[in-house]
Amino acid sequence: MPKMFQSISPLDDTVLFDGPESTPANISQAITTARQSAILWHNTPLSQRIQIARNYAKHLSDHRDEIRELITSEVGKLPWDADAEVGAAIGKIDLTVNALEQRRSKTVIESGNLARIVRYHPLGVALVLGPFNFPLHLPGGQIVPALLSGNTIVFKPSDQATAVGKWMIDAWRQAGLPDGVMQMIQGGVEVAVNAIDSPLINAVFLTGSRAAGRAIHRQLAGRPDVLLALELGGNNPVVVSDSIPSKAVADLVTFSAFVSAGQRCSCARRALFIENSDCETHIDAVVQQTRSLVVGLPGDETVPQVGPLISTLAATQLRKTYDTLLAHGCRVVVPWQVNPRRENLVHPAIVDATKCTDTQLAAIGDLEWFGPLLVIQRVADFDSAVSAAANTSYGLAASLLGGTSNMFETFVNSVGAGVVNWNRPTTGAAGSLPFGGLGDSGNHRPAGYHAIDFCSDPVASLQSPTETESFATLAPWDVVK
Template identity: 60%
Template sequence: MKTISPIDDSIVWKGSETDAADVPQIMQRADQAGRLWRRVGVERRIEIVQKYASYLTDNRDEITQLIVHEVGKLSWDAAGEVSASIAKAAVSIEAMQQRRFGAVVDQGPPRRTIRYQPLGVAVVLGPFNFPLHLPGGQVIPALLSGNAVVMKPSEQATAVGFWMANAWQAAGLPEDVFNLIIGRVEPATAAIDSPFTKGVFLTGGQAAGQAIHRQLAGRYDVLLALELGGNNPIVVMGDVEAKATSMTVSFSAFISAGQRCTCARRAYFVAGKETDDQISELVSRTESLRVGLPGDQPPAEIGPVISAEAAHSLRETYDQLIRLGCKSLVPWKDDPRRKNLVHPMILDASEVPESAMSQLVALEWFGPLLVIHRVETFDDALEAAAATPYGLSAALLGGDQNRFDRFVNEVGAGVVNWNRATTGAAGTLPFGGLGQSGNHRPAGFHAIDFCSDPVASIESATIDESDPWSMAQ
């Protein structure tokens, strides 16, 4: 097995895939290590997490360049991911202290308390698009909560996964508290099937989330946290200045080559005096975006998608949208240097028949492709934006507080922004989707919540000598 750089086709990592037959032993070792780890005091766990963050800080250039090389991110984008990964340590500690520290509810007597105990072994399945930050956002709170972790990085980001494992070892994490399994579906399936697994945390596509949900059918003792994709809408009011619109909408749709789960896939333009100029500016801005590789001069604004296969899949989606009735405003174009260097595209769905619209809003794609719609009113835009089985992110440009409040309440998404890109997220907020974009287990600041179980206690240092049966007399 090997990972191939999307920049130059060089081999970034080469090694053996974890044999599914070896997974039961890995899970058993993790369980044994976790039983000791949960006894380690919280202050020591915090100390190790802080050392992990320090290791990232001291080696940020090394891991930044590895992310660039293995998944093709532009340098500034990879550096931003590393910074977010470092910040995640302090944010997770704060989240635990705010949301998951034990508390005395009533001094009594008897005393009433809440404590939190770890789940056991948590299986973390990471994505390629943020190979350090997104799995780290689940690994860190899981470890803080006293769980052992078995992580399978994306098969397209194996080197970053190994780098993370080494970072935890350097931070002083005990052996087998953090474990890697390597490969595609088979080792992950074996890990999920393990009787030692008590939590499964996935960041990935809807199909993968559905498959894991089915695999765990009947195993209600395993906590499943799904952070999935979306078909995210951005609604633009007709009086918003055209240039600002073009910048925010294009950033929402095309940042990281459209390979963020929060990227806008649909843009609704509400009829108004600025609408024609808004769309014209958006098309112009999109056509002017520099597409290229890390190291290009002048620097690229849009990098490659993860592989030629991903580009091919995106082209199939583009062709499907054309067949549904979309018209091309910025057509498909790939760079002659590499098939996975795909220029951003815009399709106009304003004339797509109503009978085909349900297919459009149910599609899930991962790349720099935006579908725009012209609508007459805000009500039309809101109804169309919400008409999708997904519900990860959404944004409204323009309008007033009352209109935004209605947008939040009715659009059906877990991340809803106002006059900001759909990709805007904060480490101090929850992060997760509704509908087919998640299963009510938001990550971000709230990831700490799905890493432990609350335990309620009524406590007294002495036995109550009164007769409890007296109530029945």
Template identity: 40%
Template sequence: MTMLRSFDPASGDLVWEGESAGADAVAAALLRARHAFPAWRALPVETRVAVAGRYRDALEARKDEIARIISRETGKPLWETQSEVASMIGKVGLSIAAQAERAGEKRSAMPFGEAVLRHRPHGVMAVLGPFNFPGHLPNGHIVPALIAGNTVVFKPSEMTPATGAAMAECWAQALADHPFVFQCIQGGRETGEALVAGHIDGLLFTGSAGAGAHFRRVFADRPDVILALELGGNNPLVVWDAEDVEEAAAVVVQSAFITTGQRCSCARRLIVPDSVFGSALVDAVAALARRISIGAWDESPEPWIGPLISDAAARSARARVDDLSGRGAKVILPFTGVEGRSDAFVTPGMLDVTGTFVPDEEIFAPVLQVSRVADFDAAMAAANNTRFGLSAGFVSADDALWERFALESRAGVVNRNRPTTGAAGSMPFGGLGESGNHRPSAYYAADYCAYPVASFEAGHAGGNMGAISDRLRA
């Protein structure tokens, strides 16, 4: 028996302990989900919507407890995890609306009948969750998948099993009359591999670009499996002018350093003009970043950011920063540990990489690379010089430049005068290139949770012989 444990990255305290599911347990869960699917699919959508409503009620009743669980497992401050749980609750209403709008039933009259558009669930969906938003992000797959009529087998990140367990308890309460429609299995890589290799109809994944590339290869010969990938990004933020440098710097800091840089939509590359304004902006960002409060999730006053997810994550990020320095990057703000804290704690770092060749890689930490360019053509070229395409940001009062930036940016989320991490639940969220596979989530999750069925229907066969007779006489 293999045990799985999660720890508070700030204190090292044990948060959760349980058994890791082996291949046999995974296969059994998939078989149960397969058997539960026909009855769940056959229910009226209103019944499934009502179940989702009960899940929302269960989350609401436990929102403070679940926020604390997420904070303990991820190290995120409580203000941020409370917002995450609120997003989970809000996702239910948004998913219900999206299902009706994007995957509902539509009818239109035609000669001798009517055209009917219906949507049908795929079957058994596997959901793999990330550690950075262990509730909100898998929730964004699970809720629309279940409303559409699929059954779900969910494996949380091995770093955040307690959050997954709490979600499973809420679903168990909502699905008391519908066993095995939703199941949560715990485990690490081997558990995930068994789930992916099993008899599934869809894989809904949020995580790294490297894992996404692996899944593309794994499913190359399995076209029957719907694959929705929400991956990372090496996201650019172009700041070209600003009436208030301090306000522009605040957009940069929120883009780059929120959640200790552990958002897939965080700005990784700051692109500024090689000018007096560009230098002033960089100085203002560095000054503001130095003021960021760092601490454990349960400290008072509450910090703005906590630690990285683990000591190992911090070591990996430091190695990446050291590599950039070895390539010639100049340190603007050192990326270091925090004295008296666990090794998972780090300070925001900034490096000037102008004229330096740097790998096109995402550093999943509060590290910002600064590039100074001669003109806006060079800024656009630098912004798009990436194999990723998740988010991009532009700070400027110039409407004409914004129109060009919005047109030419290769990203799924393109923001103006707002952080790159800003997104609306009523809009799609996802990227292209190495950031996804053209199946954005959020409001558009309804699109990949069901497939369209187009029908031409009539109540009786009348009219067909007449048409044939006319053709024969002709």
């Protein structure tokens, strides 16, 4: 008998998906079907692939309320946050069409009787492993460019967001995507492991934790033919300088740290305050705003600003991180608190690492957590702030608040992150830009606008118009390589 699993709402424990976990036979069949459909899909005219993608965007627009409510129900996002995710998923279509045209379209350079041509061929079958926190947009951010590039897809949504995953698969089919082009498998880690082992997989795209990324990297050891694109987590710093109002600091730091209940990989985990005449005022403003944030559930009479974590287990794991931070020498500023209504309704917490030792600070920089928990630290000057911000094995996002343009240029070049903002939240990312991290936050395969780059292989050709073209007429650097 296949193993059964459920996706349970973090709002009220309603079962939103109840079904069997994909068996090895199911997984093999899904991958085989995707492989058999690869040539047909690759040979489908690009204009037709684009039209299907635009049909999908229209389906999202036409059913925006339905999918927004499902996202809220299954992963606990507040309605505005879920709606923004749907908007991003819709916008991803035109952005990807533009990216394909600008970055991966056929290029021809002619010189006399010689043409130099670059074509882009699809990888084949791409396995997409989706996260729970953006269950529609983030897997779509890999699926859309992969499909437009001519790949077929095997999609495993998070086992905590399988209902949204199934909805998305159905939406693509209603948009006209041929049945064999995108297959869904479902379940937990064992399902992903089984699929990765398939010799028919040509690429693996993961959005997830550092631990998951490392495990897949190890599993694919010795298989350089499989392209691996990792979008992983971060221990993201925000540095607060001078020349910025305290209200703006409070807004930007708390939004960076606590939006989506801290369940974004780009959320700020550390806030570093440069000691100056504004430092304590800035810290007080952040602390007071954190204490005033309304924590609750969608539909509450008082509209909440911070919603629930994905599960009670997630809350338990976050509490362990909080206790670990205290064990590393942090001092409590805003204490751990759970709303009595639900165990996964966690209030934002702040701890102070100012008096921690260098060893303790290094350990804090190596932690990864997912929830409304912020570490603050006072630092002597800007150079110390940049050094402290870069004191992590991760390198996803970072922000500088205040300061000068010269300071920001230094920050961009020294902080070691893939998304670096000025006077904006760490969570600020534009769909027209790359999105990816350095260090333990990725593997040099940025997503966002640049996701199109890892969805195809460039093929170079030198072409002469006739077979009798004299070799002597060709410049030797064109042929002798």
